[in-house]
Amino acid sequence: MKTAKRHMASIAIGLGMAWSAAALAADKYIIVQSTTSTQNSGLYDHILPIYQERTGVQVRVVAVGTGQAIKNARNCDGDVLLVHAKSAEEAFVEQGYGKQRFDVMYNDFVIVGPDDDPAGIEGTSEVTEALKGIAGSTLPFASRADDSGTHKKEMQLWSAVGIDPTVDSGGWYRETGSGMGATLNIAVSMNAYAMTDRATWISFGNKAQHRILVEGDPNLFNQYGVILVDSGKCPNTRAKAGQDFVDWLIGPDGQAAIGDYSLQGKQLFFPNAQPNDPS
DSSP, X not given: OHHHHHHHHHHHHHHHXXXXXXHHHTSOEEEEXXXXXXXXXXXXXXXXXXXXXXXXXXXXXXXXXXXXXXXXXXXXXOSEEEESOHHHHHHHHHTTSEEXXXXXXXXEEEEEEETTOTTOOTTOSOHHHHHHHHHHHTOOEEEOOSSOHHHHHHHHHHHHTTOOGGGXXXXXXXXXXXXXXXXXXXXXXXXOEEEEEHHHHHHOSOOTTEEEEEOOOGGGEEEEEEEEEOTTTOTTOOHHHHHHHHHHHHSHHHHHHHHHOEETTEEOOEEXXXXXXXX
């Protein structure tokens, strides 16, 4: 009798796993509205094949600035949102567009500039002091100016020192309206300073004589979050597959995959999800 019960239990478990796999397979793909740094750094090339092999669900990434990614998700043009502007992410959830926000991973921002550092900011321990030095010198600074997570953070830092650099737009302050890679290319060509996430800088190929000059300030901390788009607002959301992807990212397998990714011998992202503590 016990053997028969164990056999029936095994069948039930097997059927449950088969049903779960079939339910996921019903959604052949999901769309992730994402910040650009996760794409440009090569992280997705590393982690998505692992997930896709496990589930058979293709993850299609739309990599744009954080502000545009949030707008796209509000327009129901995605199933999952993965960006790095926590206050905007929390507003997205509070307004009913997302289910829950979870921390996924972090890295940091850095200030890069020409090797000879004409503004003399190298080694400055506080990024706000470095920005004041750049503004005071009126040496060129290239800004994404695209409502991305990086741009949002940059503007918060300028605001903290009471400087509105946009009044000098077209002068020493150059607003590119472009992604991080294009902005860094402009900064290098102009011998200008710029703020970038570290992962993009490591993977950036056209460094020329530019290098990291300011780093390590806690104010440069860069947190990434993930949110399932709420099917209450967006009925066509692929909720089951989207939730599975979120659960994988913040679970042990996804976190391990993120932590295992490195480039040029350097880890680019540091997993810090707490699945039972959405924020």
